[in-house]
Amino acid sequence: MEKKELSDMNPLYDKKVQCPVCNHLFSSKKVRTRFIKSSRTDSDFGMLFARDDMNNPLFYYVMVCPQCGFSFSEDVKRPVPQTAKDRVKIEITDKMDNNIDYCGERDFSMAEKTFKLAIYSGQLIGEKHIAFARLCLRLAWLYRGIEKREEEMRFIKLAVSEFEQSYINSDFNPENTPEIYILYMIGELNRRLGNHNEALKYFASVTEHPDKSRNVKYVNMARNQWKLAVEEYKAKK
Ligand SMILES: [Zn+2]
Secondary structure, eight states, X not given: OXXXXXXXXXXXXXXXXXXXXXXXXXXXXXXOGGGOOOSEEOTTOOEEOOTTOTTOGGGGSSEEOTTTOOEEOTTOOSSOOHXXXXXXXXXXXXXXXXXXXXXXXXXXXXXXXXXXXXXXXXXXXXXOHHHHHHHHHHHHHHHXXXXXXXXXXXXHHHHHHHHHHHHHHTXXXXXXXXXXXXXXXXXXXXXXXTOXXXXXXXXXXXXXXXXXGGOHHHHHHHHHHHHHHHHHHHHHO
16 A cells, blocks of 8 residues: 555656557556646647656657667557568667667657657658657647757648648548647647748638537637737738
């Protein structure tokens, strides 16, 4: 009993996962919900954390298989075809640095590395656009947290094009990712990039969407961000 209470006080817990490439079972850290304390949530749902906050859940978004090095998020496409597994072996496993333990606690630079590994791993297996969009967006938030504006914008740009591709190819699961959310994100990320015409077009598709009555949150946010985009556009001229 006492032992259980002690372990409950640890902000991190181990989550068991199975590697979709080599089937290895391993555990990766996650942050317990009650220890997640963001300083603000932005209009693209990015949560910001204090620089010295080691309980940043973004640090643990990606899982890195200690056996083959394949890195992935919970959105990973399963099963991974054999030809893709062979590519992972040549490009990742054979070049792996076994001295780094990604299954334990992580700091900013380790977290940054895991996102880049996951993006690369995803490219090798032909990952879904929605998974790339989420990875790029979270890496952008990580950079926003340390005010690395150029890097943040680089990954926002990649995220928006992945959201667009996901929308065009319908590779998202509408049960946990409503289409209206994707449209809102394309609008909002374009606004952040200064592409105001594109932003307005997508915000309009949110407010006119057939599912708007079931997704009032996104409709209200699209209306607010529409106004902001118009103001920003006028200020730019
Ligand atoms: Zn593996």
